[in-house]
Amino acid sequence: MLKLALVQALAGSALAGTILWDGRFNEFSSSTDLNNWSWSNQVGPYQYYIHGSGPVTQYVNLSPSYKNPADTVSNQGVKISIDKTAYWNGQNMRRTELIPQTSAAINSGHVYYHFSVKRTSTNAPRSDLEHQVNFFESHFTELKYGLLSGASGTSDPTLKWCVSGQTKWSVTFDPDVWHNVAYDINFSSQTVAFWHSTGSDPLVQTAGPFSVGTSSNGADWHLGVLRLPMNSDLNSADVEDWYFSGVYIESGSLNTQIGSGGTQTTTSTTTTTSPTTSRTTTTSSRTTTTSSRTTTTSSRTTTTSSRTTTTSSRTTTTTTTTTTSTTTSGGALQSQWGQCGGIGWTGPTACAPPASCSALNPYYSQCL
């Protein structure tokens, strides 16, 4: 009897993940609680500093109506908005992003980054511009939406899962459909995979695993959206709303159920399915991406080089920003994630060990 109970307990713990960090906003009375956080007072589940000059309610709002209704663990979801004021730190990309505030080991071992994402027909994201959605600084796993920078055509209505800029899976981003996602990241084996479902369906692995440099300092996953600029259109009056809910990071076994994060046991039957149709989509979208990568346009220069400021100021705001603007090439060492080269770059070109400078494209090299 005791033995049976033990076996059941072990089976239960093996199937239910452990929540390392919870970003479901259940303890928030409103988005203004994000203002509790500052560089000198790093409290709450989120760092909030990548946004435009307006008040927090111009960019981030919470409501029960903003969550996936299938998610009964979350009290509310978040609406993240970008408008013509959403330029951060002198950049020309519209950005509203939240970053997990935690010392938990969200950047080691085998972990799963969970969230659901939706758009509506109101303030719909523009399909003619590239968006980076819920991304890591080094872009080893992320969603993208819209026409990728350098791609041919005039618009692209798909939501894409990308690994180091290459599309591995995509789906049409229809309005009012909740897409449930888990980024499957094994920091030990340096592999990533992608799990997806819609509505209340359990997550299914739809792509991966792929080998990639899974580098993260544990404070560089951005919940939210970065829209690359169309330089002639910086003052466009359009507003975009993005909806997210069920945000948490889990270790151990993947919880494939929507809305019962880490608390219930799941059967392994749902977790091993890999539909053939998704595989087909994967292959064709990969081809598209490869060609778009080789035809990068020059408008990307401003974009990528200004992204450096983002990266470096993230870790050590004051220090790194000062270093970047005062040193010349060959001077100080760039810190991990910072820019270290590319056309037009005049900052440091050497990286502080153990990072080394890696060229991601002609316009951007990064300390990885």
Ligand SMILES: *[C@@H]1O[C@H](CO)[C@@H](O)[C@H](O)[C@H]1NC(C)=O
């Ligand atoms: C933010 O601070 C207020 C005032 O101290 C507190 O009541 C609230 O719970 C805090 N919010 C979060 C999410 O911690």
Ligand SMILES: *[C@@H]1O[C@H](CO)[C@@H](O)[C@H](O)[C@H]1NC(C)=O
């Ligand atoms: C993650 O990677 C480690 C190291 O390669 C491996 O031992 C482990 O089995 C992987 N985990 C899973 C669940 O694949």
